[in-house]
Amino acid sequence: MNCFEFRRRTLLHPREPDLQLQDHAKSCVPCAAYGQRMDALEEELQQALRVPIPDGLADRMLLGVQLAQGQRSGWLRAAYDRLCELGGQLREHTDAARLGARYAIGVALLVGLAAASLYHFTAREAELARDIIVHVVSEEPEELRMATPADVSAVPGILAASGVHLPPGVRVVHYLGRCSPPNRSGEHFVLETPFGKATLVLLPGERMPFRVTSTDEGLVAVAAPAPVGSITVVANSMAVAGMIADGLLASTPS
Amino acid sequence: MFASRITSSFENVVRAHSGDLYRYAHWQVRDRFLAEDVVQETFTRAWRAWDTLRDRGAIKSWLFTILRNEIARLYEPKQLDVDPDRDVDELLAVGQQEPLAAMELREAVQALAATYREPLLLQVLGGFSCAEIAAILSINEAAAMTRLSRARSTLRRWLDPKPVRKEKVT
Numbered sequence: 115m116n117c118f119e120f121r122r123r124t125l126l127h128p129r130e131p132d133l134q135l136q137d138h139a140k141s142c143v144p145c146a147a148y149g150q151r152m153d154a155l156e157e158e159l160q161q162a163l164r165v166p167i168p169d170g171l172a173d174r175m176l177l178g179v180q181l182a183q184g185q186r187s188g189w190l191r192a193a194y195d196r197l198c199e200l201g202g203q204l205r206e207h208t209d210a211a212r213l214g215a216r217y218a219i220g221v222a223l224l225v226g227l228a229a230a231s232l233y234h235f236t237a238r239e240a241e242l243a244r245d246i247i248v249h250v251v252s253e254e255p256e257e258l259r260m261a262t263p264a265d266v267s268a269v270p271g272i273l274a275a276s277g278v279h280l281p282p283g284v285r286v287v288h289y290l291g292r293c294s295p296p297n298r299s300g301e302h303f304v305l306e307t308p309f310g311k312a313t314l315v316l317l318p319g320e321r322m323p324f325r326v327t328s329t330d331e332g333l334v335a336v337a338a339p340a341p342v343g344s345i346t347v348v349a350n351s352m353a354v355a356g357m358i359a360d361g362l363l364a365s366t367p368s
Numbered sequence: 369m370f371a372s373r374i375t376s377s378f379e380n381v382v383r384a385h386s387g388d389l390y391r392y393a394h395w396q397v398r399d400r401f402l403a404e405d406v407v408q409e410t411f412t413r414a415w416r417a418w419d420t421l422r423d424r425g426a427i428k429s430w431l432f433t434i435l436r437n438e439i440a441r442l443y444e445p446k447q448l449d450v451d452p453d454r455d456v457d458e459l460l461a462v463g464q465q466e467p468l469a470a471m472e473l474r475e476a477v478q479a480l481a482a483t484y485r486e487p488l489l490l491q492v493l494g495g496f497s498c499a500e501i502a503a504i505l506s507i508n509e510a511a512a513m514t515r516l517s518r519a520r521s522t523l524r525r526w527l528d529p530k531p532v533r534k535e536k537v538t
Contacts, residue, residue, distance in 0.1 A: 160492055175407065176374060176379060179408075308374070
């Protein structure tokens with residue numbers, strides 16, 4: 115390989131592992147220096163091009179596809195609008211709007227601090243939510259594979275008994291029957307939602323004063339008070355778990 | 369008629385590729401809100417054609433092709449309103465240690481001719497091979513390779529100019 119070929123191939127693929135390029139660089143000081151400069155430039159280029167991805171982007175894309183198909187359910191539309199707000203979508207391009215956003219962020223931080231203080235007193239409830247995540251990660255795959263299907267005809271009655279209703283676009287794809295997260299007893303469902311799969315655990319014996327969230331193993335659990343006991347929803351993101359919980363607890367039955 | 373439900377395979381595709389598609393769109397339309405709009409349209413069209421897709425192994429190339437078509441169809445290239453504060457904020461948000469140097473590089477990438485910028489973005493952000501880039505851009509592979517080389521050569525020349533040779537004093 116000559117120097118011209120080395121530089122031509124380095125411009126094409128600065129970081130491609132290539133024994134020929136490496137061998138040439140070992141024997142040619144100027145080309146070795148050139149290769150190092152191009153490698154450094156490539157590193158800077160990769161960093162510079164990776165602009166931040168808006169929060170909840172994938173969730174909005176999925177929901178937007180659903181909405182584009184004509185599903186104009188009020189719940190889905192409200193969920194999409196909320197996702198856009200969470201993703202920081204500001205449709206105004208004025209300085210005033212940007213300044214307003216910074217004040218809003220400041221207020222949100224103060225509210226967040228207050229919420230964090232409140233969270234300090236909800237350790238038990240947060241531990242419950244985390245236990246559900248661990249149960250989903252460690253037990254659910256095996257239950258889906260091995261468990262005898264529970265009586266699906268009982269599902270509507272079980273949901274209604276807890277005061278929970280499936281919102282439009284959400285359906286039960288698996289009913290795994292009674293489950294036993296540590297020291298508790300609940301009803302375990304796998305849901306299909308516009309945002310993807312989620313797990314619902316009804317805990318009629320677990321009363322909860324307010325909603326808490328917990329994260330573990332890359333999943334998020336939202337535990338919320340229900341008309342009877344509480345529910346916990348496990349999903350890929352806090353926004354999605356929260357919206358599914360909202361939809362389940364909405365007053366109007368589907 | 370009820371709309372068909374999104375399949376888990378399509379959901380996985382959206383989650384796997386929405387970030388790269390967004391970044392590519394961001395650099396092409398130079399507006400983050402428009403970038404999200406055009407990526408949304410891309411996935412909407414992709415879902416409508418999902419059942420007709422035969423080669424699931426080429427999904428990423430397919431999505432980028434749709435995205436490019438959407439950008440060409442809907443938007444003229446826009447000059448991004450340069451807001452140095454916003455750029456610095458974005459760079460600091462991703463942990464850049466030298467935000468000013470990164471800004472210079474971003475400006476250089478924006479200043480590249482679209483002919484050179486596109487294949488560079490497809491390679492760096494999309495991870496596509498020269499053959500895949502050629503297919504997406506509907507050019508031959510040799511042309512794709514030439515454009516990539518010229519893109520990097522131009523960036524290097526702008527950002528790392530050769531020192532001025534000193535006059536030899538006799």
